[in-house]
Amino acid sequence: MSGYLPEPPFSHDSQASTGILLINLGTPEAPTGKALRPYLKQFLSDTRVIEIPKAIWWLILNGIILNTRPKQSAEKYASIWTKDGSPLLVNTRKQTALLKGLLGERGLRNVVVDYAMRYGNPSVESVITQMRAKGVDKLLVLPLYPQYAGSSSATALDEVFRVLMKLRNMPTLRTVRHFHDDPGYIDALAQQVQAHWQQNGRAQKLLMSFHGVPRFTLDKGDPYHCECLKTGRLLAERLGLTKEQYVISFQSRFGRAEWLQPYTSATFEQLGKQGCQSLDVICPGFVGDCLETLEEIAMEGKHTFQHAGGGEFRYIPCLNDSPHWIAALADLVEKNLQGWQEVIEQDATLRQQRAQALGASC
Numbered sequence: 001m002s003g004y005l006p007e008p009p010f011s012h013d014s015q016a017s018t019g020i021l022l023i024n025l026g027t028p029e030a031p032t033g034k035a036l037r038p039y040l041k042q043f044l045s046d047t048r049v050i051e052i053p054k055a056i057w058w059l060i061l062n063g064i065i066l067n068t069r070p071k072q073s074a075e076k077y078a079s080i081w082t083k084d085g086s087p088l089l090v091n092t093r094k095q096t097a098l099l100k101g102l103l104g105e106r107g108l109r110n111v112v113v114d115y116a117m118r119y120g121n122p123s124v125e126s127v128i129t130q131m132r133a134k135g136v137d138k139l140l141v142l143p144l145y146p147q148y149a150g151s152s153s154a155t156a157l158d159e160v161f162r163v164l165m166k167l168r169n170m171p172t173l174r175t176v177r178h179f180h181d182d183p184g185y186i187d188a189l190a191q192q193v194q195a196h197w198q199q200n201g202r203a204q205k206l207l208m209s210f211h212g213v214p215r216f217t218l219d220k221g222d223p224y225h226c227e228c229l230k231t232g233r234l235l236a237e238r239l240g241l242t243k244e245q246y247v248i249s250f251q252s253r254f255g256r257a258e259w260l261q262p263y264t265s266a267t268f269e270q271l272g273k274q275g276c277q278s279l280d281v282i283c284p285g286f287v288g289d290c291l292e293t294l295e296e297i298a299m300e301g302k303h304t305f306q307h308a309g310g311g312e313f314r315y316i317p318c319l320n321d322s323p324h325w326i327a328a329l330a331d332l333v334e335k336n337l338q339g340w341q342e343v344i345e346q347d348a349t350l351r352q353q354r355a356q357a358l359g360a361s362c
């Protein structure tokens with residue numbers, strides 16, 4: 001038996017199509033310790049995420065973390081879970097459907113749009129297998145992380161490459177590495193903040209909180225920190241904010257090592273202690289609301305800020321299904337498809353001409 005994945009038989013006459021694959025992190029199947037354990041095990045066994053020597057980490061993960069964290073995290077997930085499931089999954093599903101609809105409205109032909117999760121389901125392997133069965137021979141992969149990090153974007157792409165290694169007939173591949181400074185993405189963020197200001201007025205300060213990563217990854221060449229700062233600066237410029245009117249921080253520290261600073265939790269505390277009377281908070285590194293934004297920021301963060309003496313705390317939702325964001329996503333896809341659609345149109349014409357001629361198939 002070969003180690004290849006099942007694929008449709010090759011034919012010159014089959015309708016070829018372009019696949020657009022959005023990849024997000026993944027999320028547990030349910031807000032329970034039982035569902036959290038396999039999810040966290042897969043996530044935290046990824047050597048792009050945890051860069052500690054394997055044997056030592058295996059002992060810590062299996063001996064300590066997987067015996068304590070699933071239950072603690074399950075309680076947090078339970079506090080944000082919706083009737084349709086985990087917010088991360090619900091938002092990714094919505095974004096995929098809206099993108100598909102918009103690309104259709106823009107007249108893109110023979111395009112298959114789908115999403116996969118790096119950890120958990122639907123897996124990258126299952127979705128690429130389905131796409132191949134639908135005749136996808138050109139694949140555009142877009143990890144849903146605006147800022148590139150080894151521990152998010154790169155590991156999502158690793159998974160794609162691993163799956164392609166198992167295909168006898170590989171599709172042509174393009175990847176979107178990042179979009180941290182894409183004008184459409186920055187504009188969608190600005191619209192999100194402005195809509196919030198219109199409804200609630202403007203707070204004293206705007207805090208932009210990005211997911212953190214270990215500090216050593218910056219020293220070893222990961223561009224993530226710089227990309228977050230650039231997104232923050234571009235958003236502030238677009239909103240006309242001075243340096244005193246906004247602050248950038250990093251959340252979700254995991255473990256005891258130093259992570260990127262300033263930490264979001266310490267910043268909430270400091271702003272609270274300084275008597276900040278009102279604070280707007282946005283998480284530009286997450287294109288959809290999830291545990292890290294809804295629980296860690298909108299709930300825990302609010303508590304930390306106000307407990308320290310802060311005033312009004314106003315969380316600004318992520319881009320989610322904002323029309324500005326879906327349009328930016330469609331633009332990003334179209335930009336990255338350049339040349340491919342023309343090839344598809346030409347192929348269709350050639351197929352027709354061949355069929356009209358001798359019925360030759362090669």
Ligand SMILES: C=CC1=C(C)c2cc3[nH]c(cc4nc(cc5[nH]c(cc1n2)c(C)c5CCC(=O)O)C(CCC(=O)O)=C4C)c(C)c3C=C
Binds near residue numbers: 149214291
């Ligand atoms: C936005 C990009 C992300 C980077 C970079 C990232 C790095 C990173 N994360 C962990 C550990 C955990 N992250 C967890 C949740 C989580 N992380 C991201 C995004 C990035 N992580 C998202 C979108 C989510 C939310 C998932 C959801 O279901 O809503 C978790 C799980 C939750 C928990 O138990 O706290 C862990 C663990 C590390 C160690 C890391 C970089 C080294």
Ligand SMILES: [Fe+2]
Binds near residue numbers: 211252
């Ligand atoms: Fe994370």
Ligand SMILES: [Fe+2]
Binds near residue numbers: 252291292296
């Ligand atoms: Fe967190």
